[in-house]
Amino acid sequence: MNYLKDKKVYIIIVLLYIIITVLNKLGLLNSYLLQIIMLAGINTIMTVSLNIVNGFTGQFSIGQAGFMAIGGYASALFTTILFNTSSWPAYAQIPMFIFSLMMGGLAASIIGFLIGLPTLRLKGDYLAIVTLSFGEVVRASIRLIDYVGGPRGLAGIPRYTNLFWVFLFTFLAIYGARNFVNSSFGRACISIRENEVASETMGIDTTKYKVLSFTFAAFMAGVAGGLFGHLLMFLQPDTFSFLKSNDYLVFLYAGGAGSISGSIVSGLVLTIVPEMLRFMANWRIVIYSLVLVMLMLKRPEGLYGGKEFKWLKPKKRTVIAGNKGAEITN
Amino acid sequence: MALLDVKNLSIQFGGLKAVSDFNLSLEDRELVAIIGPNGAGKTTVFNMLTGLYKPTEGNILFEGNSLVGLKPHDYTARGIARTFQNIRLFNNATVLDNIKIAFTLQVKYGLGEALFRTRNFNTVEDNLELKSLELLKILNLDGKADFLAKNLPYGEQRRLEIARALATNPKILLLDEPAAGMNPNEIDDLISLIKEIKERFKLTVLLIEHHMNVVMNIADRIKVLDFGHTIAEGIPAEIQRNPRVIEAYLGGGHVEC
Numbered sequence: 001m002n003y004l005k006d007k008k009v010y011i012i013i014v015l016l017y018i019i020i021t022v023l024n025k026l027g028l029l030n031s032y033l034l035q036i037i038m039l040a041g042i043n044t045i046m047t048v049s050l051n052i053v054n055g056f057t058g059q060f061s062i063g064q065a066g067f068m069a070i071g072g073y074a075s076a077l078f079t080t081i082l083f084n085t086s087s088w089p090a091y092a093q094i095p096m097f098i099f100s101l102m103m104g105g106l107a108a109s110i111i112g113f114l115i116g117l118p119t120l121r122l123k124g125d126y127l128a129i130v131t132l133s134f135g136e137v138v139r140a141s142i143r144l145i146d147y148v149g150g151p152r153g154l155a156g157i158p159r160y161t162n163l164f165w166v167f168l169f170t171f172l173a174i175y176g177a178r179n180f181v182n183s184s185f186g187r188a189c190i191s192i193r194e195n196e197v198a199s200e201t202m203g204i205d206t207t208k209y210k211v212l213s214f215t216f217a218a219f220m221a222g223v224a225g226g227l228f229g230h231l232l233m234f235l236q237p238d239t240f241s242f243l244k245s246n247d248y249l250v251f252l253y254a255g256g257a258g259s260i261s262g263s264i265v266s267g268l269v270l271t272i273v274p275e276m277l278r279f280m281a282n283w284r285i286v287i288y289s290l291v292l293v294m295l296m297l298k299r300p301e302g303l304y305g306g307k308e309f310k311w312l313k314p315k316k317r318t319v320i321a322g323n324k325g326a327e328i329t330n
Numbered sequence: 331m332a333l334l335d336v337k338n339l340s341i342q343f344g345g346l347k348a349v350s351d352f353n354l355s356l357e358d359r360e361l362v363a364i365i366g367p368n369g370a371g372k373t374t375v376f377n378m379l380t381g382l383y384k385p386t387e388g389n390i391l392f393e394g395n396s397l398v399g400l401k402p403h404d405y406t407a408r409g410i411a412r413t414f415q416n417i418r419l420f421n422n423a424t425v426l427d428n429i430k431i432a433f434t435l436q437v438k439y440g441l442g443e444a445l446f447r448t449r450n451f452n453t454v455e456d457n458l459e460l461k462s463l464e465l466l467k468i469l470n471l472d473g474k475a476d477f478l479a480k481n482l483p484y485g486e487q488r489r490l491e492i493a494r495a496l497a498t499n500p501k502i503l504l505l506d507e508p509a510a511g512m513n514p515n516e517i518d519d520l521i522s523l524i525k526e527i528k529e530r531f532k533l534t535v536l537l538i539e540h541h542m543n544v545v546m547n548i549a550d551r552i553k554v555l556d557f558g559h560t561i562a563e564g565i566p567a568e569i570q571r572n573p574r575v576i577e578a579y580l581g582g583g584h585v586e587c
Contacts, residue, residue, distance in 0.1 A: 176445050183444035183451070184430070184437040184458075187423070191431040194420035201380055203406035203435040203498050212441070258422075306422070 009311040017167050024163075034163065036275050038231055041166035042224050044267030045173040047251040048260060049220035054249075055257035056181055057213040058193025059120065060128045063135030064221055064248050067108040069240035070138060071222025072229035073148055075104030076157050079230065081148065086158040097160040101169070101226040108222025109215045116214035120207060135245050142237040153236030154229075161231035169227060173220050174312075177260050180216065182314040189213045193258075254295055256302025261309040266302075331394060333358045333534055334410075334502055339378055339388035348374045349558045352388070354536075356502065361528060361535040363545045365569075366555035367578055372538045373415055375555070376504050379536070380412050381405040392502075407435055411500035413491040415507045415538070421480035425471060425490060428479050429462040432497035462497070468530070469493040469523070485516050489523070496527060502534045503527075509541045521547050546570070554578065 020037060023029040046064060053061045078100035079085045085096050119130045143151045180186045188209045191199040200206050229235045251270050255262030277284035299305065334356040341349050349371040356362060364372050377383040379390060381402035390397045397405055420428050437458060443451045466472040469489045474482060479490060488508055495503055505524070509517050521544055528535055539545050545552060545566070552569045554562040556578040562569055569575055 179445050179447055180441075183455075184434050184439070185441060185444055187427055187431045188434050190423055190427070191420050191434075194422055195418045197382065197402075198414065198418035198420065199431070200402040201382070201406055201412055202432040202494065203403050204431070205401070205403045216441075 013167065013171060017163065020163060035231070036272060038161065038163060038166045039228075040268045040271035041170040042227050042231070043248070043251065043271045044170050044264055045220055045224040045227075046248050047255065047263040047267040048173050048177045049217040049224070050248050050252050051257065051260065051263045052177060052180065052189070052213050052217040052220075054252060055259070055263075056186060056193060057189040057210055059210060059214070060124060061131040061214070061217075062128050062249055063131035063133075063138075063242075063245050064217075065240040065242070065244035066131075066135035066138035067112060067218040067221035068225035068228065068244070069142060069235075069237065070111055071101075071104035071108040071225030072235050072240075073104075073142060073154070073225075074107035074222065075100035075226030076154055076229045076235060077148070078103055079160065080154065080157045086156075093158070093160065097165075097230065101223050104226035105219040105222035108225065109219035112218025113211060113215045116211040120210040120214060132242065132245075135240070135242060139237045139240050149235075151237065153234055155234050157229050157233045157235065159230060159233050161227045166227060166231075169223060173223075174260060174264060176220070178312050181260065185209065185212065190258075250292065253302055254292060256305035256307070259302065259304040259306065259308055260312050261307065262302050262304030265304060332356055333393065334379075335389075335391040336379070337389045337391070339375070339385050339390065341374060341378060341383055342386045347558055349378070349555075352555075352560060354553065356534055356536065359528075359532065359534055360550050361524075361537065361548055362551045362553065363537045363539060363549035364553050364555060365539065365542075365545055366561075369557075370555040371558040372555055373506055374558075376412060376506055376536075376538065379405075379504060380410060406498050406500075409499070409501035410504065411495040411498045411502070412504035413488075413495050413506055413508060415510060417487050417491055419479040419487060419490060419494070422478060424475065425466065425477050425479055425482065426459070426462055426475040428490060428494050429465055429497050430458055432494045433458055433462065435498060465493055465497055468527070469496075484511060488512070488520075492523070492527070496531060500531075500533065502536060503531075505535065505537045505539075507538050507540065509539055509544050517541060517544060520544065524548055 020029065020034070024031075024034055046068060049067075050061070050064045053059050053064075079096060083096070085093050088096070115130075115134055119127060122130060142148060148154050181190075188199070188204045189212075191202065191204060192206050192209060196206055251266045252263060254270060255264075255266030274284060274288050277287060280287065295303065332355040334354070336352060336354040339349060339352040340347065352371075352375055354362070364375065366372055374383065378385045381397065381400055381404065385398060388398075392408055392410065395408075397408070420431060423431065437454060439448075439451050439454050463472055463475060466475055469492060471486060471489060471493060474486065479487065482490060488510075492503075492505070492508065508524070509520050512520060524535065524537075525548060527533065537545070537549065549566055552562075552564065552566055553560055554569060554572070554575050561574045561578060562572045564572070
């Protein structure tokens with residue numbers, strides 16, 4: 001029983017996956033709704049990745065969609081441009097898809113590293129301006145590269161992303177973020193957020209950890225971009241404008257900066273609810289914005305600010321430590 | 331050879347020379363106090379000794395190696411830790427995490443191990459928690475391990491600052507006004523605490539303090555700063571009688587009517 005209790009979350013995730021699949025097979029969940037669920041997963045990955053930089057490391061980065069674009073295009077490069085994988089047999093397509101996602105993540109993280117190294121010495125508003133410009137530079141540059149379709153966009157990307165992959169990568173992103181935050185790496189990042197001067201004097205190479213968190217987050221965003229491209233089967237540079245980055249900022253702060261739980265909830269809810277409000281036509285934007293204003297007034301720290309779901313918290317080690325401690329004092 | 335050798339340390343902010351020709355030689359296990367009126371440049375000296383300010387002139391030799399130009403975290407890695415006069419804790423982290431953060435230098439696992447929670451990761455983390463709790467116990471804070479640092483009372487925040495500095499495993503501990511804002515009872519506790527940790531961790535201590543009973547009680551030597559200049563140096567009994575020190579603290583005898 002205890003085992004089941006420990007693994008409750010994993011069981012819920014698997015059950016959720018099965019329920020959605022069955023509903024879809026029975027025709028109760030049409031492909032439009034399924035697509036929204038998958039987008040919600042991708043948006044969750046993006047919000048979690050932004051949370052690592054903004055929420056946990058305390059740097060104000062606002063160009064996350066730029067990394068998503070790099071990841072999307074880099075992975076499409078492997079499945080669509082360099083190799084025409086849609087003509088490949090199915091057993092070769094999937095490994096290539098996973099490989100391309102990793103390449104998307106890698107490309108984004110390399111760019112993240114190169115951008116982060118000089119700019120993370122900047123603080124606050126300055127970093128915001130640099131990351132904002134970075135996102136726009138990415139978008140504008142892709143428009144100029146004819147090889148990937150330029151401003152017309154890149155069509156004909158095979159649809160490899162399905163519910164399973166979205167579930168898997170969303171889970172991995174959350175799991176990875178949780179483990180990162182609850183390690184010496186994450187604690188170092190939190191110390192930078194809390195007090196950079198004290199962090200340095202505690203022996204923490206703040207530049208190194210800032211670049212690390214930036215690079216790690218860029219990797220996640222890159223993978224999310226790859227999933228995004230292989231879901232919509234089409235990439236257009238203007239999709240990744242500042243508006244997209246802005247969406248993720250809203251998701252992050254509505255959910256609560258510094259809370260992974262908040263990013264999950266807002267990534268899911270804020271993707272799905274506006275779609276459900278579609279019957280109200282243009283009023284939905286008004287209502288969506290009003291809800292956000294009210295949320296910020298009532299809970300300026302975000303829905304889950306400073307809180308975490310139990311399964312996202314580190315395991316209590318004090319029991320072990322307490323026992324060993326007793327041995328030592330005796 | 332002295333553990334720390336500071337030679338002609340000076341710093342200039344624009345036209346203001348905040349500290350000029352500060353010399354200090356710290357022997358192993360010594361406790362030296364720096365006193366002086368407000369604005370004398372004491373904290374500026376600390377900021378230079380921890381790499382936060384780069385001196386305009388002079389040199390800092392630690393175990394024979396020059397530290398000038400290194401980043402603050404390099405100073406800490408080599409064994410110089412400090413506390414802050416205006417408390418700088420990691421407020422929204424727990425007391426335990428504040429200590430764990432200061433242990434970061436000694437944590438040995440890679441990012442991959444952390445992301446996949448390998449056995450080595452778990453062993454290191456268990457050990458880390460054990461060491462952190464032990465340190466908190468020494469400073470009488472073990473009951474508060476799960477509190478957020480910002481929710482601690484003032485005196486305990488000051489102790490946590492000391493605990494955190496100790497976690498970096500220093501050879502020299504710089505204490506910047508550890509008794510500020512404390513009542514006489516708390517000050518007595520602090521004096522015995524400083525004596526205790528100095529013995530237990532084999533520390534050399536450099537102390538800035540305004541409370542003379544603290545300074546006179548525990549300092550082996552005292553340096554007096556005024557307007558950035560060293561005006562006196564010696565054992566506590568000498569300093570108490572030094573006319574220049576009295577003048578700096580109480581003002582000169584020259585009165586115009």
